[in-house]
Amino acid sequence: MSNRAKGIIAILVASLGFAFMSIFVKLAGDLPVAQKVIFRNIVSMIVAFIMVTINKESYYGKKENRELLYIRSAFGTIGMLLFFYSISNLVAADANALNKLSSFFLIGFSFLVLRERISKPQLIAIIIAFIGALLIIKPSLDFEILPYFTSIMAAMFAGAAYTMLRLLGNKEKYYTIVLFFSTFSFIVLLPFVAYNYVPMTSMQWLYLFLTGLGATIGQFGTTIAYKYAPAKEISIFNFSNVVFVTLLAIPILGELPDYLSLIGYFVIFGASFYMFKYKKPEVEDI
Template sequence: MNYSKLNSKTKGIIFIILSAFGFAMMSAFIKLSGDLPSFQKTFFRNIVSLLVAAFLITNHKSKFFGKRENQRKLILRSTFGTLGIILNYYAIDRLILSDANILNKLSPFFVIIFSFIFLKEKINKKQILAIITAFIGALFIIKPSFSSEMLPAIIGTFGGIFAAAAYTTVRSLSGKENPDTIVFYFSFFSSLVTLPLTIISYKPMALIQLLYLILAGVFASLGQFGITFAYKYAAAKDISIFDYTNIIFSAFISLVLFGVLPDYLSVIGYIIIFLSSLYMLIFNK
């Protein structure tokens, strides 16, 4: 396949599927690393991404911290991304892997909302219907009740909201900053913010736990660069459905590594959310 001859949308699809695989593997290694504070997991994950991004920037002779006029957006992207990761890791530790990831993958629907509010991209009745339907699907996964058991699912949903805010900002930076710079800035910012929190809540790790966190960082880098390039090449409304390949990867990993599968209510939720995305894709076409 000649990559240079692919159109922008096809490139976006390839990168978003690579991103989905990267984030599924990242989630698996985060879960395998065991009972460690979310801040600690976030810090070690981002240190690896930071080193990878620094290498690429040096190799491509790009800027480490971007242009002066883009600082506000870079800080917003980094803040939202950091909050999204911390909340997502909390959910991963306490939910079935595919449940945690599907809640995080509500982000494309929130991207549409945020793009309408902040980027002035048009939103129509059919997209609104798809968003409402996706939220109904999320309720099957969250399983609302008056107990603390639903707390991880709610936190996982907020992780998806913050991820959407981060991706909307990435979209607004498209063509203005190099993807290497965006990833480095985010990783540097997140490492800086989580370092003191990691020191305060630090738990000693076995060598295997450290190895799992390093591998989580490697696959997070694949996911991060994948999503950054994907939204560089194509609009979220055109390619976001392919991000749901993450759930297929996650369900397979959950079965192989942890011997668990989601319950039937969660599966119903997955189907509803996926069909909502499919409906939006067909409408966009």
């Protein structure tokens, strides 16, 4: 099997892991968002800690990289809180499709932070993608639009986190970055979770454990995928996440996106494919 084929398989497995994460977040029910996020990160933190220990790498990252690690972790934590809120209050496929706008926010942040020029194909892709987002959101002047807004904000913070990852480059091992982010998120959210803790049933404990397991598979699957093949060759397969979420949500959650949302998914995918063909994006998971 070629490295490209291995990379595609890994990214499909990662997308499936993130899809299950979204499903289990919804199944966990009406719990505080921070409580859901902290459980999502505990599993990743444990797995990353084991990997760092086995490979005898740094638990805290190199001193010169700490500032970027803190900024990346802060953006990632905020993005995850907003994303989990949107998943809990929207059709799961809508929230995941809107989260794919992170690739387009990455272009903007790369221009602002890395001084990378925005090409004409990129600009066209951004416009097309946000037209797709409007089809999903179906704007209205009421509070029902709030979860859609937070979903787009989650994509923006994810794009900012990806920009920090690009600045880090290969300066840190991927499991050190995951451990730093997961630990940072755990420490920051712990006081809020302790203060607002809602007792959980045994099924909710199981669902949140499975949420963390799905997220961990997604995180490490994405990293492994990009070790086998460059983003320019396989990043488009990230959109399979939306397909997986849609197919899983129909029988498990009884959620069926309306026809405008489905058109919006195709429009965003079309913009992603257009950018994939002309831009060659470099995107990791938060």
